[in-house]
Amino acid sequence: MPRYYRYLGELMDEGVERISSNELSVRMKVTASQIRQDLNNFGGFGQQGYGYNVQYLYEEIGSILGLDCQHNVIVVGAGNMGQALANYVKFEKRGFVITGLFDINPALIGTMIRGIKIYSMDQLPEFVRNNRVDIAVLTLPKERAEQAAETLVRLGIHAIWNFAHLDLDLPEDVVVENVHLSDSLMQLSYNIVKNRREQQNK
Amino acid sequence: MPRYYRYLGELMDEGVERISSNELSVRMKVTASQIRQDLNNFGGFGQQGYGYNVQYLYEEIGSILGLDCQHNVIVVGAGNMGQALANYVKFEKRGFVITGLFDINPALIGTMIRGIKIYSMDQLPEFVRNNRVDIAVLTLPKERAEQAAETLVRLGIHAIWNFAHLDLDLPEDVVVENVHLSDSLMQLSYNIVKNRREQQNK
DNA sequence: TAGATTGTTAATCGATTAACAATC
């Protein structure tokens, strides 16, 4: 669904008002059948003989994705990745507001990033008690990530965006989305090898 | 495959010598059948009655993933994300060596990150001519990403790790691996909404 | 030889695609 949302956003920017599953399928390089199937799973957003209204569909998908309300986000681990994410302004536009960073590095604690304060890890429980936190971003080395994740869950956080290089083993009512950059890079490397082989066989 | 590699690495660290598809399936939370099927696609790495030798399998998968040789990497876009990636030392251990960063920001050009120089975008063609480049990391805002990708391909680069928030439209002999962070965050948000619904229905 | 566990085939399942009737 995020991918549909992205393409519909682009269409809006281009001022396109309506689009058929067929036109969209060309753009997105999926079948029209696929699109109609997917969109229909979430409700009848189209109209026979007309297609889909871009803005309406964009907003509907946005609300399905939960983008119609604000999410308060904390970043646990203010290293390079944590800082990079904190500096990334675009998330804010989609309603993901970073309210605090946390680290154990004394050199970082107390400093600010884009107006967001870096707290000590010790301050985490208190912070979570006093502020609503919807999502925790986990940008720690894997050695400390497992334990931090458990702490977060104990504090009542139910959603983790995990950048640590391990699979978290958490209760099923906790939602985890993994970004395994190393895996992604290896996948690229694998595809390079495969591609090389295929090109040779031509 | 990267996930297998990761788990086998962990097993090695724990000093485990051999493992059966069954034991591994418990750890990785996939079926034993799946594991045997997957591994067998790439060759008979196991032995009936014994299981799989962890180190042997680790190395075999490593070579399938192309981790047995060095990859020279450039980072195009030395913003927060580009810098974060350049600072990430672990990639180097897997043979991915960053040899240069590129940006248009005059304030960055000429400075160093972890001993790696930031060049002007203008210097890109010359750099690629004089140095082998296996992978280009694209960490630019989407407005400039498309054009940069085309430049990279024109210069003969065949693999792009794309962090820009768009799908690149490139010749099929160019391998692209996407890391769409916004999509990932929206996916998380979607799963939060879904999870909330499911918990309520209990 | 007996036990364990793979490699591999067959069965199941889910997801994708095709087709077309419903309807704007």
Place this chain on the structure above:
DNA sequence: TAGATTGTTAATCGATTAACAATC
């Protein structure tokens, strides 16, 4: 009404799982 295009069902395909014979 005719044309367009969805919603939805049926057919196809691929991936996952189960089963078991091969073999260490």
